[in-house]
């Protein structure tokens with residue numbers, strides 16, 4: 001896509017989101033979930049997994065187009081839906097595209113593009129978050145099948161997912177070198193969802209606990225090579241972090257825009273809030289922080305499309321952009337005064353949705369650890 005086509009695509013995306021999401025967002029926020037049909041609608045609008053090959057019904061664009069949908073969702077203050085979208089289009093689909101067999105791609109990718117199959121990625125367990133190597137969910141081979149046992153927690157799209165990529169131990173005692181990934185069809189017996197986990201923000205992103213009890217998976221459920229689950233995860237993490245950065249920067253930009261509108265209208269001491277030097281300097285700081293992060297993000301996104309994005313740069317970007325998001329949105333909310341703390345004003349949603357960004361996809365502390373390792377070694 002050239003620049004003109006990208007502008008047209010973004011306009012089309014914005015219109016579709018204004019039509020499909022904006023009128024319902026408050027209701028879905030209250031319900032703490034989106035209707036399953038939203039994903040079919042986004043599929044019909046051509047917004048799901050646009051960078052997958054045409055052979056699977058997608059537009060075969062560059063990954064930048066997928067990032068642009070994440071940005072539009074985030075900019076409009078639909079942070080929870082942006083996360084669900086990102087898991088589906090920016091994580092699960094690329095895992096299958098890059099590491100699946102043709103049979104697996106045929107089985108899942110058409111449906112993912114159409115929104116008929118919603119994807120989730122399940123790594124985290126109650127005893128294994130940052131330390132993913134400590135997972136206990138395991139898969140044992142039995143003839144041609146695998147038997148999966150264990151549980152996962154905090155799984156985005158978990159309540160609605162039709163397909164879950166599950167990390168499981170396949171060679172006990174070997175840690176990372178004994179972990180494999182499985183494509184788990186949630187209609188199979190032995191799969192169960194716990195209750196929806198209630199959260200501080202991102203209410204439109206359903207987060208669930210998942211259980212696997214003697215779940216029999218066919219041989220072709222194994223994604224990629226046996227015991228290479230960690231190698232796959234490491235290869236895909238930079239893209240996941242780029243998606244989180246796209247959310248961070250676009251959400252901060254969206255928050256800044258509504259703040260600018262508000263301070264121009266709101267009056268105190270006979271003048272607009274915009275006229276106070278504190279407001280002017282705060283907005284100058286916010287704009288500067290966003291611009292610096294956007295420049296690094298664009299650099300990393302370009303590097304990714306050239307297959308040159310390093311894991312250190314992805315970690316620095318995820319760390320810097322999500323910290324920036326939380327800081328700048330907090331500064332913006334402050335300029336709304338008490339109204340900023342009320343649900344009626346969307347700035348409060350930008351604020352609540354932002355907080356998790358410094359935690360999932362690798363916490364800020366883990367990002368700093370990764371960057372430090374790139375400087376000083378282990």
Ligand SMILES: Cc1cc2nc3c(=O)[nH]c(=O)nc-3n(C[C@H](O)[C@H](O)[C@H](O)COP(=O)(O)OP(=O)(O)OC[C@H]3O[C@@H](n4cnc5c(N)ncnc54)[C@H](O)[C@@H]3O)c2cc1C
Pocket residue numbers: 087121122123124128129130131153154155156157199202207356359360361362363364365366369
């Ligand atoms: C809303 C939401 C959605 C999520 N979606 C998904 C999903 O779709 N799929 C999925 O698999 N997971 C998902 N997660 C899980 C998320 O990735 C983990 O919560 C995250 O990785 C942190 O793990 P933890 O919660 O176990 O915290 P812990 O690992 O217990 O960390 C606790 C604290 O210790 C710090 N810490 C840990 N290790 C170190 C260290 N070596 N050095 C310094 N500090 C350290 C952490 O930074 C943190 O501050 C989601 C979580 C939430 C809340």
